[in-house]
Amino acid sequence: MNLMESLLLLIYLIASITFILGLKMLSNPKTARNGNLIAAAGMALAIIGTIAFYTDSSGEHLGNHLWILGGLAIGGIVGTMSAKKVKMTDMPQMVSLFNGMGGACAALISIIEFKHLVHDFQPELYAGGGYTYFSTLDGVSLLVIMAGLIIGSVSFTGSMIAWAKLDGRLNDFAFSGQHIVNILLLLVTVGLTTMIIFLRPEETIEFFYAALVLSAVYGILFVLPIGGADMPVVISLLNSFTGIAAACGGFLYDNTAMLTGGILVGAAGTLLTILMCNAMNRSLLNVLIGSFGVSAQSGQSTGVQGAHKEMSISDVAVLMSYSSKVVIVPGYGLAVAQAQHVCHELEKLLTEKGVEVTYAIHPVAGRMPGHMNVLLAEADVPYEKLKEMEEINDEFPSVDAVLVLGANDVVNPAAKTDPSSPIYGMPILEVESAKHVIVNKRSMKPGYAGIENELFFRPKTSMLFGDSKKVLQDLIAEIKNL
Amino acid sequence: MDQLLNWFTQHQDMIYIVILMIFVGIEIIGRVPSVLHTPLMSGANAIHGVVIIGAIIVMGNADTTDITALILGFLAVILGTLNVVGGFVVTDRMLEMFNKKK
Numbered sequence: 001m002n003l004m005e006s007l008l009l010l011i012y013l014i015a016s017i018t019f020i021l022g023l024k025m026l027s028n029p030k031t032a033r034n035g036n037l038i039a040a041a042g043m044a045l046a047i048i049g050t051i052a053f054y055t056d057s058s059g060e061h062l063g064n065h066l067w068i069l070g071g072l073a074i075g076g077i078v079g080t081m082s083a084k085k086v087k088m089t090d091m092p093q094m095v096s097l098f099n100g101m102g103g104a105c106a107a108l109i110s111i112i113e114f115k116h117l118v119h120d121f122q123p124e125l126y127a128g129g130g131y132t133y134f135s136t137l138d139g140v141s142l143l144v145i146m147a148g149l150i151i152g153s154v155s156f157t158g159s160m161i162a163w164a165k166l167d168g169r170l171n172d173f174a175f176s177g178q179h180i181v182n183i184l185l186l187l188v189t190v191g192l193t194t195m196i197i198f199l200r201p202e203e204t205i206e207f208f209y210a211a212l213v214l215s216a217v218y219g220i221l222f223v224l225p226i227g228g229a230d231m232p233v234v235i236s237l238l239n240s241f242t243g244i245a246a247a248c249g250g251f252l253y254d255n256t257a258m259l260t261g262g263i264l265v266g267a268a269g270t271l272l273t274i275l276m277c278n279a280m281n282r283s284l285l286n287v288l289i290g291s292f293g294v295s296a297q298s299g300q301s302t303g304v305q306g307a308h309k310e311m312s313i314s315d316v317a318v319l320m321s322y323s324s325k326v327v328i329v330p331g332y333g334l335a336v337a338q339a340q341h342v343c344h345e346l347e348k349l350l351t352e353k354g355v356e357v358t359y360a361i362h363p364v365a366g367r368m369p370g371h372m373n374v375l376l377a378e379a380d381v382p383y384e385k386l387k388e389m390e391e392i393n394d395e396f397p398s399v400d401a402v403l404v405l406g407a408n409d410v411v412n413p414a415a416k417t418d419p420s421s422p423i424y425g426m427p428i429l430e431v432e433s434a435k436h437v438i439v440n441k442r443s444m445k446p447g448y449a450g451i452e453n454e455l456f457f458r459p460k461t462s463m464l465f466g467d468s469k470k471v472l473q474d475l476i477a478e479i480k481n482l
Numbered sequence: 483m484d485q486l487l488n489w490f491t492q493h494q495d496m497i498y499i500v501i502l503m504i505f506v507g508i509e510i511i512g513r514v515p516s517v518l519h520t521p522l523m524s525g526a527n528a529i530h531g532v533v534i535i536g537a538i539i540v541m542g543n544a545d546t547t548d549i550t551a552l553i554l555g556f557l558a559v560i561l562g563t564l565n566v567v568g569g570f571v572v573t574d575r576m577l578e579m580f581n582k583k584k
Contacts, residue, residue: 063542065542095524098572102561105536113540246533249536263500271512
């Protein structure tokens with residue numbers, strides 16, 4: 001082992017430590033930003049170290065420096081620009097998009113490595129065997145290549161669909177028997193993988209590309225029917241998929257940095273996904289088979305109908321100014337209207353008048369877990385004002401007025417009362433136990449999950465129609481005039 | 483079966499890394515407040531961009547006469563970099579907003 005190799009190993013060790021440290025620091029509000037920077041620094045170090053010091057088994061250095069640097073420059077510039085330009089509301093799509101890029105990268109690596117394996121395969125070296133990969137040590141490497149290919153391409157197409165759906169470019173789509181098709185696709189892909197390992201390599205190139213296409217199709221069909229409150233789960237799951245795909249590369253190249261980073265994200269992402277599934281009373285298996293979009297559609301027909309009452313801006317202004325405790329429930333409507341700053345202004349105005357104002361944050365409000373926190377943090381809302389679901393649910397009985405801003409499914413009582421509802425079992429913010437509920441929405445249209453909300457027809461509830469930003473501005477003006 | 487056992491012996495240290503990292507990853511996520519779920523997911527998203535190292539190795543080993551390998555490798559490097567750079571910048575932008583309020 002020469003100096004360069006040892007140096008590179010040291011660099012990978014440092015990078016691995018920064019990944020762990022970075023993730024750990026990311027889980028505390030005080031250290032989060034530095035954590036991100038530390039992990040980024042470790043990543044930069046690992047990239048530079050690889051270009052400068054990497055040697056293959058025969059001691060050869062990496063070539064094609066211009067290609068590598070060119071690719072890094074293009075990706076770096078485009079990545080920075082798009083990440084800087086994206087609006088706060090479009091953040092979830094952006095994460096999904098970047099995740100897909102990582103998945104595609106892993107799949108491409110597998111394609112190239114497979115071609116190398118086929119090209120370099122020398123049956124005469126393995127005399128006596130059946131001339132298949134399985135009779136060589138490459139058999140397991142091939143398994144790793146296949147895993148990287150399948151997981152990477154599922155992650156790529158899945159993330160692209162998730163991106164298109166969150167961006168409003170694509171609607172939910174489901175056909176009957178879709179999960180049977182999905183399971184079949186998976187089985188065929190596994191079958192192809194087995195054949196690739198047990199057959200003569202020159203016969204399996206078609207199977208390899210078939211596996212690539214099938215897993216790409218699986219990724220599409222897997223995400224297409226899923227909608228509404230389930231999107232966060234999907235993004236988190238695909239995120240951990242890409243982590244595992246990256247770890248496959250770690251095995252392939254005996255690369256500890258790739259292995260640590262990939263497995264770390266794979267494990268953390270999977271746990272986060274399971275936590276989110278639990279919060280919505282779904283099993284992960286159910287998510288994996290991709291069948292819950294279908295049940296969401298069947299729930300659509302049993303809509304609750306009835307009369308809702310509206311309230312004027314001035315009445316709301318009076319009600320809120322003379323309350324002692326007001327809770328604001330933000331949802332995706334607030335994000336779309338970019339009303340977070342106005343919302344903070346309202347909160348400050350009410351606080352000056354002696355009203356106690358807090359925010360109730362549902363874990364899956366918006367399009368991603370913590371989406372609302374990021375949005376409100378952008379508007380400088382103090383951290384202490386944000387209450388998590390469990391904490392605030394006990395407080396609602398003593399609350400005078402709840403202002404629901406563009407949230408729907410997370411306050412839908414059907415989740416507790418109606419077993420046929422697709423969101424049945426999901427914990428909700430129990431706004432109903434407050435004295436008054438004011439719901440701001442653009443129209444009576446159902447929420448993202450496509451189900452009617454009984455809450456809007458309850459006697460305690462008053463509707464306040466209009467764009468969140470406009471309504472809040474009017475409300476502020478009205479309160480100032482009181 | 484022999485190959486599998488052989489492979490296990492050869493990659494013992496890596497298998498240990500996998501097992502330990504699974505526990506580390508779970509420990510880290512287990513204590514995170516839901517406020518930070520989005521930035522954390524985004525940060526994790528950037529970290530799995532470490533796949534870029536594989537892309538660089540593939541690109542660097544590519545035979546200069548093999549146009550397909552060159553193009554695919556080049557594409558892989560671009561996509562991997564997008565994942566890394568975009569991921570870290572987006573995460574930083576999110577966290578910037580948390581820091582401002584103090």
